[in-house]
Amino acid sequence: MGVIGALTLDQLRVLVAIEEAGSFSAAGRKLRRVQSAISHAIQTLEDTQGLQLFDRSGRTPRFTEAGRVLAAQARQVLRQAEAFERAAQSIAAGLEPELSIALDSFVPTGPVIRALANLQLAFPDLTVTLFTEGIGAAERRVRDGGATLGLCALLPSTAQDLQATALTQVTLAPVVAPTHPLASETRPLTRDILAEHVQLILTDPLQRPGPSFSVVSPRVWRFVDIASRLEFLLAGFGWGTMPHHLVETALESGRLVRLIIDDPAVLPGSIGLFAIHDRRRPLGIGARWLLEELQRQGWFAKP
Structure with a gap:
């Protein structure tokens, strides 16, 4: 059970369940708990925060103004906690915490945007940093570790530290x-x-x-x-x-x-476009997925 200071994530889940279900009893059915457990969780939350979240003067407890505001805040905290758990699980499975990409100014942006849109669908919690570079800078950023992948219009040097994958001809x-x-x-x-x-x-x-x-x-x-x-x-x-x-x-x-x-x-009538990465730094799951997606992209319509 997650704890934030004197709060627990379970208390926040109960608060949100009451707002969504409409009553303590309905929240209990939704969470598969007896109503007394729901009441105890809310009472503990009120005691620890020093606030009255529900008006109990009538037959059915109703949200106070403070209760409604904090229920909305609780929903945001729960979403962030779920995102945290997903990110932690993904990183533990090999997904890099952040993917940085350097684009040469020659690179057509349409196929890159489509590939990144698909990457976002596949890995919604992966943070992406995109650098748009002048000539030579994308390769340099990959070399110094500032970017995991570089997309550049000039064939990289034959140095053994770089792996180049051909994508298309510009x-x-x-x-x-x-x-x-x-x-x-x-x-x-x-x-x-x-x-x-x-x-x-x-x-x-x-x-x-x-x-x-x-x-x-x-x-x-x-x-x-x-x-x-x-x-x-x-x-x-x-x-x-x-x-x-x-x-x-x-x-x-x-x-x-x-x-x-x-x-x-x-x-020359055209120039090769390549995806490059440093051989000494193994690609994470997201980078490997994106590289394969870039290779699948239709970069240009046939003339």
Whole structure:
């Protein structure tokens, strides 16, 4: 029997049962106890708290104002106690107390949201922390133990401490604003032509001078945040390669123009998306379940 100071959880259960059933006798039937046991539990609760919870002046005891307020509080305490017991049982069975996930900014959020919604249904008491990271940061957070799982758009290094699971391919689109000179360029868009213009790239702020993935032009503007880079692309400050799912609406509306570059040696058409975790830290039940759910997700509709 749980005890909270001078309270017991059983006393709170009796109080809530009376409110739900409507009387002492009905609460006794609900809890399968004699009415005298119900009366004793309430009397003890009133004595320990120094409050009158029921008005007994009539034939049937009725809640006082204090009794109704405390019955509502009792219901909340019981719900929290039940959640505590479920969490303790789940953790004892191998469910991690908290699951932290780091997402690269390239990651499509739709499949992740669906997977996390299913995770919540399967493990309603599991606390989840979600980090949205710039380029390189998701892998770094997994390495330093700040996140259990990382979802990143770049293939992790071949270091033996990381386990990588392929999830999908993210289609890339080189884009410019319709007012940019490249949008009206009639020559084939070779590396030399692209190099004549400023390229807007993503960079890792903790690495100098930063990664060189898909960098073609010697003239670059570096961005840590992919949303800010998109704003500058829309404003015509340069050209850049974006995940297609992030610019699809802008392309359809004409706010951006897709550059036709057929040579994959200049710019790749897609990039792999991976789930990574540290081999030295075994995954808990929730993380393993989520990883399998992410693999089941349909990330993109077929073109």
